[in-house]
Amino acid sequence: METKHSASMEDYLESIIMLREGNEAVRVSQMSKALGVKMPSVTSALRKLSQQGLVEHKRYGRVQLTPDGEKIAEDVFHRHEALRRFLAEILNVDPEIAAVDACKMEHSVSPVTEEKLAKFIEFVLSRPKVQPEWLKLFDRYVNYGEIPQECMTRCLREE
Amino acid sequence: METKHSASMEDYLESIIMLREGNEAVRVSQMSKALGVKMPSVTSALRKLSQQGLVEHKRYGRVQLTPDGEKIAEDVFHRHEALRRFLAEILNVDPEIAAVDACKMEHSVSPVTEEKLAKFIEFVLSRPKVQPEWLKLFDRYVNYGEIPQECMTRCLREE
DNA sequence: GATAAATGTTAGACGCTTCAAACAAATCAA
DNA sequence: TTGATTTGTTTGAAGCGTCTAACATTTATC
Numbered sequence: 247m248e249t250k251h252s253a254s255m256e257d258y259l260e261s262i263i264m265l266r267e268g269n270e271a272v273r274v275s276q277m278s279k280a281l282g283v284k285m286p287s288v289t290s291a292l293r294k295l296s297q298q299g300l301v302e303h304k305r306y307g308r309v310q311l312t313p314d315g316e317k318i319a320e321d322v323f324h325r326h327e328a329l330r331r332f333l334a335e336i337l338n339v340d341p342e343i344a345a346v347d348a349c350k351m352e353h354s355v356s357p358v359t360e361e362k363l364a365k366f367i368e369f370v371l372s373r374p375k376v377q378p379e380w381l382k383l384f385d386r387y388v389n390y391g392e393i394p395q396e397c398m399t400r401c402l403r404e405e
Numbered sequence: 406m407e408t409k410h411s412a413s414m415e416d417y418l419e420s421i422i423m424l425r426e427g428n429e430a431v432r433v434s435q436m437s438k439a440l441g442v443k444m445p446s447v448t449s450a451l452r453k454l455s456q457q458g459l460v461e462h463k464r465y466g467r468v469q470l471t472p473d474g475e476k477i478a479e480d481v482f483h484r485h486e487a488l489r490r491f492l493a494e495i496l497n498v499d500p501e502i503a504a505v506d507a508c509k510m511e512h513s514v515s516p517v518t519e520e521k522l523a524k525f526i527e528f529v530l531s532r533p534k535v536q537p538e539w540l541k542l543f544d545r546y547v548n549y550g551e552i553p554q555e556c557m558t559r560c561l562r563e564e
Numbered sequence: 565g566a567t568a569a570a571t572g573t574t575a576g577a578c579g580c581t582t583c584a585a586a587c588a589a590a591t592c593a594a
Numbered sequence: 595t596t597g598a599t600t601t602g603t604t605t606g607a608a609g610c611g612t613c614t615a616a617c618a619t620t621t622a623t624c
Contacts, residue, residue, distance in 0.1 A: 254611065274572060287612055289573055306572055306619055337521040347518050354509030362496040362547065369546045387528045388521065413581065433602060446582055448603055465589055465602060 251318065253353035257281055258291045259300060259319040260326065260352075262311050271308030326352040328363045336370055338385060410477065412512035416440055417450045418459060418478040419485065419511075421470050430467030485511040487522045495529055497544060 251259075261280045265272045274292070278285045292309060295301040300315030311319055329351050333344035355363070410418075420439045424431045433451070437444045451468060454460040459474030470478055488510050492503035514522070 252610075275570085283611090284613060285572060286574080286614085290611080333518055333521075337518065337525055339518050339521055343515055343517055347513055347515050350513030351510045354506055354513065356502050356506050358502055359492055359496065359498050359506050362492075362498055365547050366496055383528075388524050411580075434600085442581090443583060444602060445584085445604080449581080 255291065255295060256318070256322045256353055257349075258288070258295060259311070259315055260322040262301070262309060262315075263319045263323050271310045273308060277309070322352055324364075325355045325360050328360055328367065329355065331367050332363060336367065338388070414450065414454060415477070415481045415512055416508075417447070417454060418470070418474055419481040421460070421468055421474075422478045422482050430469045432467060436468070481511055483523070484514045484519050487519055487526065488514065490526050491522060495526065497547075 261277050265276050274288045277288045292303045296303050302310040326348050330348035333339040334341050420436050421431050424435050433447045436447045451462045455462050461469040485507050489507035492498040493500050
C-alpha cells in the first residue's frame with residue numbers, strides 16, 4: 247500500500263513533524279526555510295502530497311499531516327534519529343555534521359537496518375554506567391590507536 | 406578542487422572500480438547491467454565524466470578511470486565498504502540488504518563520518534578473540550532482549 | 565478601512581537522469 | 595567475406611525537483 251516516496255517528498259513530510267509545536271499547523275514559509283528551498287517548491291510538493299492524501303492543505307492555508315502522512319513522516323523521523331544518534335553519540339561525530347549526514351542517509355535505510363541500528367544504539371547506551379567507559383575506550387582508540395586488548399578479552403571470556 | 410558529484414555520477418565511477426578485473430578496462434554493457442540502467446544512460450554519463458576528465462572513453466571503446474577519476478571512485482568505494490561492513494558484520498543485517506543499503510547511503514556520508522565509522526569497525530572487529538563474543542552479546546540482545554549488565558560493567562570498571 | 569508588508573501561488577523554464585527507437589560499429593560464425 | 599548477432603551511440607522525449615518572475619491573498623499598521 248505504501249508506495250515508495252522520493253527522498254525529497256520524505257523530506258517535506260518530515261519537516262512538518264519537526265516544525266510543528268503543539269498542535270499548531272505549519273506554514274509554507276517555515277518549511278521553505280527549514281528545507282532550504284524556495285516557497286514555490288514547497289507549494290508544488292504540497293500539491294503532490296495532497297493528491298496522495300498525505301497532507302491537508304488548502305490555498306493560503308496551513309499545512310497538516312493526514313494519518314497516512316503522519317505514519318510516513320514518523321517513519322522517516324525515526325530513521326533520521328537512529329542515524330543521528332549513532333553518529334553523534336556513538337561515533338562521536340560533530341553534532342552538526344551528524345545531523346546533516348543523517349538527513350541525507352535517512353532515505354536509504356531499509357526497515358530491517360533501521361531496526362537493528364536502533365537496537366544497537368540501545369545496546370550500547372542503555373547501561374548508564376558502562377556507556378561512558380565503553381565510549382571512552384573507543385575515543386582513545388580513535389585518538390591514540392590504543393586497543394584495550396586485555397580488559398575486554400578477559401571480561402568477555404569469563405562469560 | 407574536487408567539485409561535488411551527483412550520486413549517480415559517483416555510482417558510475419564506482420562501478421568501474423568494481424567491475425574491472427586486473428587491468429582489463431570495462432565495457433559499457435557491463436556497467437549497464439551492474440547499475441541496472443540502459444546503455445544510453447551509461448553512454449551519456451560517460452560523455453559527461455569524460456568532459457570532466459574523470460574517465461577515458463572513446464566511441465565503441467572500453468572505459469578506464471583517469472587518476473582523478475580513480476581517486477573519487479576509490480573514495481566512494483571506501484564509504485561503501487565501511488557502511489556495508491558495519492551493517493553486515495556488526496549489525497548483522499542480511500548481506501544482500503546490507504549491500505543495497507550501503508550503496509544508497511554511500512553518497513551521504515561526509516569524510517569525517519566515514520573515517521570514524523572505519524575506525525569503529527576496526528575497533529570492534531580488530532580483536533579476533535573478542536569480536537565473536539562481543540557480537541554474540543549484541544545478537545542475544547536483539548533476539549531476546551538480554552542486556553549483559555554485570556559482565557561488561559564489571560570489566561570496564563576495573564580499567 | 566486603506567495601504568504597505570509579508571506570505572503564498574501560478575506559470576514557465578531549466579538541469580538532471582533516465583528511457584525507447586533508430587541507427588552504427590564491432591564481432592562472431594559459417 | 596558476408597551476413598547475423600552483439601555491442602554501443604544518437605536523438606528526442608519524459609519525469610522530477612528546483613528556480614525566477616509575476617501575480618494573488620492575507621496580515622499588519624496607521
